Amino acid sequence: MRRRDFLLGLFSVIVLAPINALAALWNKSAFEAAQLAEATKHLTIDTEIISQDIEIIAPERAENGAVVPVEVRSNIANTEAIAILVEKNPTPLIANFMFSNGAEPYVVTRIKMAETSEIKVIVKAGSQYFTQVKNVVVLENGCG
């Protein structure tokens, strides 16, 4: 019986470990933060330098806040990660992209915007953080 218990225990560890490991990877406190400053704090960002070397391409006016296309490119050397936040969303942190092994610091995606707001991009390069914003006028709420 003891051996079986041990084996069952071992089995459950093996089966459950990947799920727990994945859950641990996701920055829950940053994504569930209701204020932008709180989200950046949980991303362990303290100081950001405003940079013209971050390009944000998004529409000036978005008809539908549920689908706002965003293109982000960092021209900052050694860019490791690009985070996208929307200041006035119920949870401002949208995504954090980490690049490696030849991936360009570039991403295109589509995001939800609850109301007219700035899209804030934060780039991590080494131990430094750089930022740029782009205002988007939202005509129809997209968060529901």
Added chain:
Amino acid sequence: MGAVDMVELIADKIKMRAQLTGDIVEVKVLMSHPMETGRRKNDIEQLIPAHFIQLLTATLNGKTVLEAQWGTGISKNPYLTLRLKGAKVGDVVEIIWHDNLGKSAVQSVIVTQAL
């Protein structure tokens, strides 16, 4: 052949394309996912539970090139473009995602020359 069958089975969850132009491979990915925020209500005023992709990984020939964490702010049926340097025709790009309900999808594509 087994691998081909599997790709077809999951083809509805992730559609992707990877094309080489110059020295850059552009990967375009379209995923099928509701991306529910957990704040929306249905017709009888009940909250629809949150259901969204949390983690997405892209690999090139098995090596990680992108690790993304997402919240509920990515639009329904997520779209993604990424660009890879040093990739060539015949290389394999794979995308895998995991959502908050423990579901996953995986898809891969071979890099082709842009026309």
